Amino acid sequence: MRRRRTAFGAAKAVTAGGILRPAFDRRLKVPQPIVRVYIAVSLDGCIAREDGALDRLEPVHVAGEDYGYAQFFANIDALIIGRNTYDSVLAFAQRPFGGKPVTVLAHRALTPQHGELAYADAPRPLRERLAAAGLRAVYLDGGQAIRQSLQEHLVDELTLNIVPVLLGRGRPLFAPAAAALNWTLLSSRSFSSGLVQNRYRRS
Numbered sequence: 001m002r003r004r005r006t007a008f009g010a011a012k013a014v015t016a017g018g019i020l021r022p023a024f025d026r027r028l029k030v031p032q033p034i035v036r037v038y039i040a041v042s043l044d045g046c047i048a049r050e051d052g053a054l055d056r057l058e059p060v061h062v063a064g065e066d067y068g069y070a071q072f073f074a075n076i077d078a079l080i081i082g083r084n085t086y087d088s089v090l091a092f093a094q095r096p097f098g099g100k101p102v103t104v105l106a107h108r109a110l111t112p113q114h115g116e117l118a119y120a121d122a123p124r125p126l127r128e129r130l131a132a133a134g135l136r137a138v139y140l141d142g143g144q145a146i147r148q149s150l151q152e153h154l155v156d157e158l159t160l161n162i163v164p165v166l167l168g169r170g171r172p173l174f175a176p177a178a179a180a181l182n183w184t185l186l187s188s189r190s191f192s193s194g195l196v197q198n199r200y201r202r203s
Helices: 055-060 069-074 083-092 123-132 143-151
Strands: 002-005 011-014 019-021 034-042 046-048 078-082 102-105 117-119 137-141 157-163 183-190 196-202
Touching: 034 055, 034 069, 034 143, 055 157, 078 083, 078 123, 078 143, 083 102, 083 143, 102 123, 123 143, 137 143
Parallel strands: 019 117, 034 137, 034 157, 078 102, 078 137, 102 117
Antiparallel strands: 002 011, 011 019, 034 046, 157 196, 183 196
16 A cells, blocks of 8 residues: 555555545545435335336436436536446446546446546545545435445435336335434425426435
8 A cells, every 4th residue: 555645635545456545634624525416216215126227217208308417417526426336327328427526435446437536435534535625516326325425424415306106126225224314305396207306405
């Protein structure tokens, strides 16, 4: 393992496999970035089928309708994404990250496709590292990444796009024993496709 200093005074610890380890200088007192989630869920709270299939979204596919995603994406500075979601995104998107910095939560070696970094530890030190880099709004994606960050009270805003389907069985967005948190509804909007979009802020 080797360490190097960044322009922000925080040391990066980098393993031979390219995995970042937290080495944040806690003397830096900077505002923490807002962590935002934007995700589609079924009526019973699943983000995918048990095999990872995303066909639950098909009923709400409408030409020219992105449900505000482009505006959401324009207002974030960087992405934190789980490894499984990262692999899925690369499979169907040519330039999926819009040139924004991406950190992949991964415990195995990563071969970057668009300059991504891999990070192998808890979310909180990573949030501090991003704060030191001057980032103010972060898009968090990936079921496990979201569940862990919710458990650690690190998610500030949730945009839930509720698709009118019941999967019965699937990959849940929320853990069975999720941390108790209160949320304030900021807005709610319904679409002709049947999708309902609720936006919340952590109270």
